[in-house]
Amino acid sequence: MEFIDLKAQYQALKPEIDAAIQSVLETMHFIGGTPVTELEKELASFAGREHCITCGNGTDALQLAFMALGIGAGDAVFCPDITFIASVEPACMLGASPVFCDVEMDTYNLSPESLERQINAVLAEGKLTPKAVVAVDILGNPCGYDEITPICEKYGLALIEDAAQSFGASYKGKRAGSFGRIATTSFFPVKPLGCYGDGGAVFTDDGDLDKLIRSLCVHGKGPGGKYDNIRIGLNSRLDALQAAILQPKLKALRNWETDARQTVAKRYNAAFAGKLVTPYVAEGCVSVYAQYALLAKDTAQREQILSHLKEREIPYMVYYPTPQHALPVYRERPQYGEPFQNANDYCARVFSLPMYPYLEEAEQQVIIDTVLEALNS
Numbered sequence: 595m596e597f598i599d600l601k602a603q604y605q606a607l608k609p610e611i612d613a614a615i616q617s618v619l620e621t622m623h624f625i626g627g628t629p630v631t632e633l634e635k636e637l638a639s640f641a642g643r644e645h646c647i648t649c650g651n652g653t654d655a656l657q658l659a660f661m662a663l664g665i666g667a668g669d670a671v672f673c674p675d676i677t678f679i680a681s682v683e684p685a686c687m688l689g690a691s692p693v694f695c696d697v698e699m700d701t702y703n704l705s706p707e708s709l710e711r712q713i714n715a716v717l718a719e720g721k722l723t724p725k726a727v728v729a730v731d732i733l734g735n736p737c738g739y740d741e742i743t744p745i746c747e748k749y750g751l752a753l754i755e756d757a758a759q760s761f762g763a764s765y766k767g768k769r770a771g772s773f774g775r776i777a778t779t780s781f782f783p784v785k786p787l788g789c790y791g792d793g794g795a796v797f798t799d800d801g802d803l804d805k806l807i808r809s810l811c812v813h814g815k816g817p818g819g820k821y822d823n824i825r826i827g828l829n830s831r832l833d834a835l836q837a838a839i840l841q842p843k844l845k846a847l848r849n850w851e852t853d854a855r856q857t858v859a860k861r862y863n864a865a866f867a868g869k870l871v872t873p874y875v876a877e878g879c880v881s882v883y884a885q886y887a888l889l890a891k892d893t894a895q896r897e898q899i900l901s902h903l904k905e906r907e908i909p910y911m912v913y914y915p916t917p918q919h920a921l922p923v924y925r926e927r928p929q930y931g932e933p934f935q936n937a938n939d940y941c942a943r944v945f946s947l948p949m950y951p952y953l954e955e956a957e958q959q960v961i962i963d964t965v966l967e968a969l970n971s
């Protein structure tokens with residue numbers, strides 16, 4: 595059994611994926627070209643955005659966003675305490691300071707109350723300039739944008755949506771990737787929309803930001819092209835093979851994979867309701883369940899479940915064992931008195947079970963039975 599079975603997806607899409615790869619091999623155009631421009635149009639239209647710029651990976655996508663917004667030394671970038679380090683790491687590379695905020699105990703996403711507390715704490719201290727908020731749609735479940743967006747507006751902060759885990763999800767009828775001045779995603783292979791290597795994308799409705807990010811992606815190229823460098827940039831691009839592979843995968847995500855993920859999640863929810871804390875998806879939202887995460891009663895119960903799963907060779911993961919504020923790289927930084935109660939509690943209890951659109955009902959039943967056995971032992 596696999597935690598995320600990419601082979602099952604490949605088997606389902608094999609004719610289209612093989613043909614896509616073959617078509618690139620026939621042109622021998624591996625960088626840029628038709629697959630990349632076509633995919634960017636399809637991604638922008640899917641996310642409901644004016645512009646999509648593909649790039650090397652989801653971390654570069656965030657770095658490009660921070661660079662385009664002019665974030666650097668002396669700036670504070672607010673970020674939820676539960677995420678992968680890449681959400682704010684590129685801002686630190688640019689000299690900015692991360693300020694972590696607690697999460698909500700239902701969605702595990704950025705808490706608007708904690709965000710506002712941390713913004714005020716930074717303002718009161720007077721050392722950093724609040725500049726941006728990274729809202730991460732954790733585990734594939736969209737953030738509360740109706741609450742977060744007005745806070746960003748109130749304090750004049752740029753909102754960046756990190757949709758690395760949520761491409762395909764939606765919030766009140768708007769797709770992930772459509773929130774904030776800039777949104778980013780990752781095409782890391784096991785993401786809801788994954789390629790066969792590294793890949794990422796940046797989304798915006800702002801034509802000037804689109805032009806700037808396209809320049810930043812290619813060594814700060816100017817109007818004269820790649821040898822007319824007018825700023826310091828990166829070399830970050832999605833190659834033609836990855837773009838071609840992503841086209842049929844995007845179609846599958848749109849046409850059935852998001853629905854199939856709901857079916858798998860519903861079966862788990864029904865089996866674990868009242869026994870473990872099952873995922874909460876707010877009214878009007880669709881999660882893409884990049885991970886199906888459960889909360890045990892406490893760490894001891896989680897360890898008991900995980901050791902039983904291990905014994906039965908059922909894969910599991912813990913996303914994430916440590917909140918950002920407690921990582922060795924960040925723990926000496928100012929935390930402004932925030933207790934991070936929810937984030938600490940989440941990390942102590944969370945674990946994830948196999949989740950992918952092609953998970954067969956019989957296989958899923960084995961996983962469910964094994965977890966229930968552990969709970970009853």
Ligand SMILES: Cc1ncc(COP(=O)(O)O)c(C=O)c1O
Pocket residue numbers: 651652653654677678680681730756758759779780781782792793794
């Ligand atoms: C929330 C989040 N942001 C950013 C990234 C970075 O994406 P990549 O691995 O493509 O650089 C990831 C990848 O795991 C992620 O989960």
